[in-house]
Amino acid sequence: SIYKVPGDDTHFYGTFTTSTNGLMGSAICSFHIDAIQEAFRGKFKEQATSSSAWLPVLSNKVPEPRPGQCVNDTETLPDTVLNFIRSHPLMDSAISHENEKPVFFKRDIMFTRLVVDKLRIDFVGLDLDYTVYYAGS
Numbered sequence: 001s002i003y004k005v006p007g008d009d010t011h012f013y014g015t016f017t018t019s020t021n022g023l024m025g026s027a028i029c030s031f032h033i034d035a036i037q038e039a040f041r042g043k044f045k046e047q048a049t050s051s052s053a054w055l056p057v058l059s060n061k062v063p064e065p066r067p068g069q070c071v072n073d074t075e076t077l078p079d080t081v082l083n084f085i086r087s088h089p090l091m092d093s094a095i096s097h098e099n100e101k102p103v104f105f106k107r108d109i110m111f112t113r114l115v116v117d118k119l120r121i122d123f124v125g126l127d128l129d130y131t132v133y134y135a136g137s
Helices: 033-041 079-087
Strands: 011-017 025-032 104-107 113-123 126-136
Touching: 011 113, 025 033, 025 126
Parallel strands: none
Antiparallel strands: 011 025, 025 104, 113 126
C-alpha cells in the first residue's frame, strides 16, 4: 500500500511485507520525493544474460528522450526508447527510506492498507508537528 498526504508533495509512505519464504513481517517506510527523482536521474541497470550480474548501463547506451523524462505524447516515443524501458526495469542506485530505517516494523503481521496524517499542535506556545500512521492488516 502506498500513500501520499494531500498537500504534501515532498514525501510518500508505503507498507512493505517480507516474502512468504521466511519470517512474516511488515514495515512502514517514509520516502522523500527528491531521493526518488535523484535515483531516476541516475544510471540504469542491465543484465546481459539471466545468469550474469546486474551492472550499470553506460550513459551513451541510454536513448533519447531519456526514459523517465516527461514527453508531450508517449505514442510518438521511438521503439528504441520503448524497448530500452522494457529491458531495463531497474535503476542502479536503490532509494533509501528516510532516516535509513523503517518508521515501524512488526513481526507476524501483514499490513495491507496505510493512511498517514500530519498534525500540528500548539503546546505552551510551541508548534509541535506529528506524523500519525494508520495501518490495516
